[in-house]
Structure formats: structure tokens, C-alpha cells
Amino acid sequence: MMTNTVMNTYQVWLNDPNIDDQTKAELRSIEDQPKEIEDRFYKELAFGTGGLRGVIGAGTNRMNKYTVGKATQGLANYMNQVFSHLSPPKAVIAHDSRHMSPEFALESALVLAANGIETYVFHSLRPTPELSFAVRELGAQAGIVITASHNPPEYNGYKVYNEHGGQLVIHEAAAVIEAVNQVSSFDEIRRLSKEEAERQGLLHWIGEDIDSKYMDAVASVSLMTEEERELMEDIQIVYTALHGTGGTLVPPILKRLGCKKVYTVKEQDQPDPNFSTVKSPNPEEQAAFEIAMKLAAEVDADIVIGTDPDADRMGAVVKDAQGTYQILSGNQSGAIMAHYLFSRMKQRGTLPNNGVLIKTIVTSEMGAKIAESYGIEVQNTLTGFKFIGEKMTQFEQSQDKQFVFGYEESYGYLAGTYARDKDAIVASMLISEAAAYYKGQGLTLVDVLEQLYIQHGYFQEKLESITLKGKSGMEKIAEIMSDWRSNKPVQIGETRVEAVEDYIDGFGGLPAENVLKFKCSDGSWFCLRPSGTEPKIKVYFSVCRSSMEESSKAMQALRSYVMDRVEQLAQGVK
Numbered sequence: 001m002m003t004n005t006v007m008n009t010y011q012v013w014l015n016d017p018n019i020d021d022q023t024k025a026e027l028r029s030i031e032d033q034p035k036e037i038e039d040r041f042y043k044e045l046a047f048g049t050g051g052l053r054g055v056i057g058a059g060t061n062r063m064n065k066y067t068v069g070k071a072t073q074g075l076a077n078y079m080n081q082v083f084s085h086l087s088p089p090k091a092v093i094a095h096d097s098r099h100m101s102p103e104f105a106l107e108s109a110l111v112l113a114a115n116g117i118e119t120y121v122f123h124s125l126r127p128t129p130e131l132s133f134a135v136r137e138l139g140a141q142a143g144i145v146i147t148a149s150h151n152p153p154e155y156n157g158y159k160v161y162n163e164h165g166g167q168l169v170i171h172e173a174a175a176v177i178e179a180v181n182q183v184s185s186f187d188e189i190r191r192l193s194k195e196e197a198e199r200q201g202l203l204h205w206i207g208e209d210i211d212s213k214y215m216d217a218v219a220s221v222s223l224m225t226e227e228e229r230e231l232m233e234d235i236q237i238v239y240t241a242l243h244g245t246g247g248t249l250v251p252p253i254l255k256r257l258g259c260k261k262v263y264t265v266k267e268q269d270q271p272d273p274n275f276s277t278v279k280s281p282n283p284e285e286q287a288a289f290e291i292a293m294k295l296a297a298e299v300d301a302d303i304v305i306g307t308d309p310d311a312d313r314m315g316a317v318v319k320d321a322q323g324t325y326q327i328l329s330g331n332q333s334g335a336i337m338a339h340y341l342f343s344r345m346k347q348r349g350t351l352p353n354n355g356v357l358i359k360t361i362v363t364s365e366m367g368a369k370i371a372e373s374y375g376i377e378v379q380n381t382l383t384g385f386k387f388i389g390e391k392m393t394q395f396e397q398s399q400d401k402q403f404v405f406g407y408e409e410s411y412g413y414l415a416g417t418y419a420r421d422k423d424a425i426v427a428s429m430l431i432s433e434a435a436a437y438y439k440g441q442g443l444t445l446v447d448v449l450e451q452l453y454i455q456h457g458y459f460q461e462k463l464e465s466i467t468l469k470g471k472s473g474m475e476k477i478a479e480i481m482s483d484w485r486s487n488k489p490v491q492i493g494e495t496r497v498e499a500v501e502d503y504i505d506g507f508g509g510l511p512a513e514n515v516l517k518f519k520c521s522d523g524s525w526f527c528l529r530p531s532g533t534e535p536k537i538k539v540y541f542s543v544c545r546s547s548m549e550e551s552s553k554a555m556q557a558l559r560s561y562v563m564d565r566v567e568q569l570a571q572g573v574k
Contacts, residue, residue, distance in 0.1 A: 009041045009060060018186035019066065026058040042471055047071050047180040049173040050386070050532060053148055053157035056100055063100070063156045065107045069189045071158055072108045074180030075142065076115035076190075082175075083141045088202070092138055094122045094131035095146035096310040097244050097271035098156045101125070104146045106194065108158070113197035114190035123205045125271055127245045127311035129414075129423035132165040132389075133214045134206070136418070147310040150282035151534065153274050164396075166389030166420030170511050211249070217418035218253055218426045223344040224433055228440075232258035235436040238301040239428070240265040240292040242281040243272035244309030250428045257429065259436075263299050265292050275309070283308055283315025284411050286327055293317065293325060303435045303445070307424040312385075313411040314424035316431050320446035328445070331364035331461045333431060334407035335452055336445055338367050340434040341405055341415060342374040351375075351404075356395065358388045358406040361501075361510075361517060362527050362540040367407065369456040376404060382503065382513050383529060385412050389420035409461065409540070457544040460551040464563055465536045466570050477530045477537045480569045484516055484528055492561050496521040524554060526562050539566060 013019055014027055030036045040059025045052055045067050052071055054063045083089040091112050095101035102125075109119045120138055122131075128145050135143040143161030151157070160168050160176060168176060183189065197203035224232065237259060241247030247269050254262050267277050268291060275281040278288050283306040296304045296317070304317040304325070316328045328336070338357060345351040357371040360383045368378040381387035388406040395401045396417065407413040412422030415430060431445075438448050453459070468476045485504075489497050499519040506512045517527040524543040531538055541559055545551040 003038075003042075006038050006041045010037050013041075013058070013060075016186060018189075023058045023064065023066075039470055047074070047177050048532065049170060049177075050167055050384070051157060051159040053151070053155065055154050056156050063104070063158070065103065066186055068104045068107050068158055069111055069191065070183050070186070071180050072111040072144070073115070073183045073189045075144075075160060075176055076112050076117055077182070078176045078179040079117055079142055080115060081179075086141065088116050088118045089142070090118045090120065090138060090140040091142040091144065092120045092131060092134045092140045092206075093144045093146070094126045094128070094134070096128070097125050097273055098146070098148060098309065099153065099273040100156055101146045101273075104156065104158065105144070107191075108144050108146070109203055110191050110194060110197055111189060113200070113202035114192040116202070118202050118204070119197075120204045120206045122210075123207045125245045125248070126211075127249060127423075127425060128159070129312055129419045129421050129425060130210065130214045130249070132161060132419040132421040132423075133217060134210050135161050135163065136165040136420075137210060137213055145310065149310055150280065150284070150308040150313065152280065161420075164389070164393045164420055166393060167384075167386035169386060169390045214418075215249065215253060215256065217416065218423070218429060219256055220418075221416040221426055222257060222429065222433060223341070223348070224257060224437070228437070229258040231436040231440045232433070233260050235259060235303070235432060235439060236261040236263070236299060236301045237432055238263045238265065238292050238296045238299065238304045240268045240289070240304075240306045241311075242278060242283065242288060242306055242308060243268050243270065243275045244281060244307065244311060245271070246307035246311035246424055246428070247271075249311070249425050250305070250307060253425055253429050254432055257433065259432065261299075263295055263301065265295055267291055281309050283313055284330065289315070289317055289327070296325065302439060303432060305428050305431065307428065308411075311424045312422045314413065314427040314431070315411050318435065318445040320444050326446055328449075329461060330407070330409045330411040331366060331459070332449055333411070333427075334359075334409070334413060335364070335366045335370055336434055336448055337413060337415070337427070337430050338370050338405050338407070339448070339452060340430065340437070342371065342376060344437075345404075346374060352402040354401050355404040356391075356401045357404060358391050360384070360387070360408040361515070362529065363407065363409045364459050364461050364542055365544070366452070366456055366459040370452065373455070377401070380508075380510075382510050382515070383408065384532070385414070385422045388414070388422075392417060392420055409463070453548070458546065458548045458551045459542065459544045460548070460555050462541040462555060462559060464539045464541075464559070464566075465531070466566065467534070467536050468570060469535045473535050476570060476572075477535075480537055480566060481514060481516065481528060481530065483569055489518070489561075492520065493557050495524065495558075520558075522554070524558055526558060528566070537566070537570075539563065
């Protein structure tokens with residue numbers, strides 16, 4: 001039943017003189033839909049550690065210019081307090097191809113400008129990692145990117161970056177959240193017109209100049225020598241932007257390295273906020289590659305690459321020696337790129353003796369094994385690339401360690417220190433470069449992966465997720481986590497659960513997060529984690545055996561035990 005509080009908030013929006021007529025008309029259209037009103041108003045769209053993300057529409061629990069304006073006013077108040085010694089502080093804003101992305105970007109800029117913050121806005125869509133680079137390049141104190149990554153078309157989001165170009169770390173996010181929460185009404189939101197912001201020199205438009213510098217930074221990570229560039233000419237690449245921002249920069253970076261056979265998926269080249277040709281614009285999902293795979297078969301491509309709408313995640317499909325295409329998981333692509341980077345740096349004598357690979361706690365240990373075989377230290381973080389970026393900044397400040405590669409199983413990778421977020425542009429370059437290099441040795445990336453399995457063990461990972469939407473779904477996810485905490489398994493088949501890592505109050509020196517990781521006596525593990533950006537509970541699995549057949553059998557048994565229990569709890573069966 002809808003509470004009085006929800007209905008009161010609904011009426012406040014209908015009567016608020018700050019709310020425009022179009023928004024009020026949208027709200028009146030749902031006056032006979034109590035469930036819809038409840039979902040839109042039962043809470044405020046929370047400004048979390050990563051910013052905002054939600055369904056676009058009118059209401060406190062929706063992405064709209066009012067929730068965006070409130071978040072930006074809070075950010076502006078925070079910036080003017082923390083950076084009061086600067087006159088003025090600077091911010092950079094970028095956006096992707098989603099519905100309302102340009103409008104939310106401009107709204108953010110005009111609120112910042114009204115608060116005396118000099119703002120640089122990309123004049124058209126750009127990849128998220130380029131925003132991270134631009135914050136550093138322009139010496140800004142904050143960045144905003146309007147994106148919902150690979151969420152469905154009805155979503156959009158608002159991510160905030162710090163002066164290092166990384167997503168807000170925990171103490172910064174806490175301070176910004178407090179500042180946002182202190183904005184109690186829309187009357188407090190200051191806003192200039194576009195013309196006035198430009199006239200006062202507080203709104204600047206940026207684009208090609210930053211593109212050029214960013215592309216130089218990405219290209220500097222390449223390990224191909226001039227003599228080896230002819231290898232790039234021989235590789236055949238199919239690329240799909242999945243209707244997002246990657247199409248502006250991925251084909252140019254590949255051509256810059258010498259690739260002459262780059263085939264783009266024309267149906268998915270152009271930005272499209274509806275992502276019309278795919279069910280989900282997510283390179284983690286096989287279906288997203290359907291059109292690209294048809295093109296790959298036509299041109300006999302060696303590798304197929306896809307990037308998500310804001311081009312921070314990259315997925316790859318590679319051809320094996322028999323001509324069959326195999327989808328690489330995020331863990332597999334990460335292992336191949338790590339091996340390529342370390343082995344090539346060792347060849348060239350540039351492998352640092354204080355080098356570090358950074359990965360997340362739900363990422364395969366295969367990458368760690370590869371790194372250790374090259375004398376590279378491995379450090380783990382919580383899920384989320386902001387934690388990898390935070391460690392990179394610590395290394396930069398202390399000068400005692402050198403970042404070489406960072407990645408997470410969810411298709412996010414970074415090599416080079418020009419940015420502080422995962423970058424599908426550099427990942428597309430490196431996976432293509434690796435494919436070309438090994439093709440020159442008569443090997444496919446599938447062959448390389450098999451060699452790594454033989455050396456380090458047949459690792460196999462899996463991710464399952466259950467979507468539980470709305471207020472009731474959020475409560476159900478909390479119940480599932482509580483049940484696993486209260487009733488920890490001690491035995492799974494013939495395998496003993498020998499350790500439980502509960503991160504709810506912090507674990508192993510890492511910050512607190514609602515995550516449970518169960519480690520088994522045979523080296524396998526599984527991890528339960530509510531998504532921070534979607535109404536899902538995610539369950540990660542990892543096993544390692546001496547053959548892929550044994551790994552598959554062990555994975556099936558582990559997955560079956562865990563998911564049976566999770567699904568029963570999700571359905572309310574104890």
C-alpha cells in the first residue's frame with residue numbers, strides 16, 4: 001500500500017513552482033497508477049559512492065534534470081569548500097549516447113557555472129576514459145560523466161571523478177554525499193543560462209584537441225616496434241561500437257598502429273540511445289555480438305571487438321586454428337593482455353622490478369599467477385575500478401611501486417597511467433596488438449590461452465546474477481545476504497569450505513562492503529555481492545583443475561549447490 005509520505009512527495013512535485021509543466025504532465029499521467037507513483041517517490045535516487053544511476057523520468061527516484069541539478073549543486077558546494085583556495089575551481093564534463101545525456105551534461109555545467117566553477121564540456125559524446133584523462137590534462141578538480149554504462153535504454157547515470165581523474169574514493173564520496181543531502185529543496189539550486197555562462201568565461205567547449213592528446217597517450221602504451229608494424233597490417237579486425245561512443249576513437253587508434261583491415265559494423269556505428277539492434281549493449285553478453293559475428297564470417301576476421309556505450313568495457317571474440325570463433329571472458333582477455341604486456345616488456349628490458357598488477361577480489365587468480373611468474377607483485381581491491389585507480393594514485397604519490405596493468409572480470413582493463421579508469425580504447429588496441437603479434441608466430445589467441453592453462457592450471461570462472469527489481473527486490477537481496485551470513489556452509493559435496501571473507505566491516509585492510517567470499521579446500525571459491533548499480537545480486541564462481549574437463553565438472557557441482565540455495569531464497573523458500 002502506498003504511504004502518505006509517498007503521496008505527499010508526489011503532490012509536492014505537482015505543486016512546486018520550480019518544476020516545469022512537462023514534468024508535471026508526466027506525473028499527472030500516472031495519477032491512477034499507485035504502484036508507479038510509489039516506485040518513483042518511495043525514496044530519493046541515492047547519490048552513492050559512484051554517483052547516480054536510475055531510470056529516466058519524473059520523480060525523486062528517477063534520473064531527471066532536478067535530481068541531476070540537486071546532485072550538481074551539492075558537488076559545487078563541496079568543491080567550493082574543499083578548493084576555496086583556487087579561483088576558480090575547474091570541472092570537466094562528458095556524456096555518452098543515451099537519452100537525455102547531452103541535456104544532463106549541459107544542466108550540470110550550468111549549475112557549476114552558477115556556483116563560480118569554470119567548466120569544460122565536450123561538445124559531443126566521448127568515452128568515459130577520455131573524461132578521466134581530460135581531468136588530469138586540464139588540471140581540473142572534478143569531472144562528471146553522464147552515462148549508465150551498459151544498462152538498458154531507459155537508464156542514465158551521473159558519475160563523479162576527483163582531481164586525479166579517478167572515480168570518487170570512499171572518503172571523498174562520503175563528503176560529496178553529505179553535501180548533496182544538505183540540498184533540501186530545488187530553490188537552493190543555482191543555474192545560469194548557457195549564454196550567460198559562456199559570456200562570463202565559465203563554460204568552455206572542448207573536443208578535438210583533447211582527443212589528439214588522449215590518442216597520443218593511448219598509443220604510447222603500444223609495445224609494437226616500428227619493424228613489427230607490418231604484423232598489424234595482416235590482422236583482420238571486426239569492431240562494433242554497440243551504438244555508443246567507442247566508434248569515435250577505436251577504429252582511428254587501430255589504424256594509427258598500422259591496421260589496414262578494420263571492418264566496422266555499420267548497423268551499430270551510429271550513436272543510438274535505444275540500442276535498436278541489441279537486447280542489451282553489453283559486450284559481456286554473447287547476443288551483443290550477433291551482427292558482428294556475421295560480418296566476421298564474411299571477412300574471415302581474426303578477432304571481433306565490441307565496446308559498451310561509454311567505451312570503458314571491451315569484449316572480444318577470437319578465431320581458433322580450426323576457424324571457429326570463441327568468446328573470451330573478461331578473465332581470459334585480462335590474462336592474455338597481462339601475459340602479452342609482461343612478456344613483451346621483459347623482451348624489451350622495460351619490465352619494472354617494482355611493477356604491480358592490480359585486480360579485484362572477484363577476478364580470476366590466473367592473472368595473479370601470470371604476474372607472479374614475471375616477478376610482478378599482485379594487489380587486490382574491492383570490486384569497482386575506482387579502487388584500482390585509487391591504488392594507482394597512491395603509487396604515483398609514493399613513487400615506490402609502478403603500475404603496469406589493472407583489470408576486473410567485468411571486461412574492464414587499463415594499461416598506462418594517463419587515466420584512472422578502465423579504458424576500452426587501450427584494451428581494444430592491446431588485444432588487437434596481441435592477436436597480430438602471436439599471429440606472426442603462427443598462434444591464435446586461443447593457442448596462447450591454452451599455453452597459459454598448461455603453465456598455470458585450467459582456471460574456469462562463471463558469473464550468475466538474479467534481478468530483483470523495486471523496493472521488494474532490494475529487501476529480498478538483503479535477506480539473501482543475511483541468510484548466507486547466518487548459515488555459512490561448511491561442506492559442499494566433497495569439498496570443505498575452509499575460509500569465509502566477510503567484507504561487511506572491512507576485511508584484509510580493504511574498505512567495508514556488503515560482500516561474502518567463501519574459499520574452499522580445493523582452491524575453488526564463490527562470492528555473493530549485491531550490484532551497486534543494478535537491482536541484482538551477483539554470484540561469482542572460480543575453480544582450477546588440471547584439465548578443462550575436470551574444471552567444468554567441478555564448476556557444475558559448485559554452481560548447482562550455490563545457485564539452488566540462492567534461487568530458493570529469492571523465491572522466498574527457506
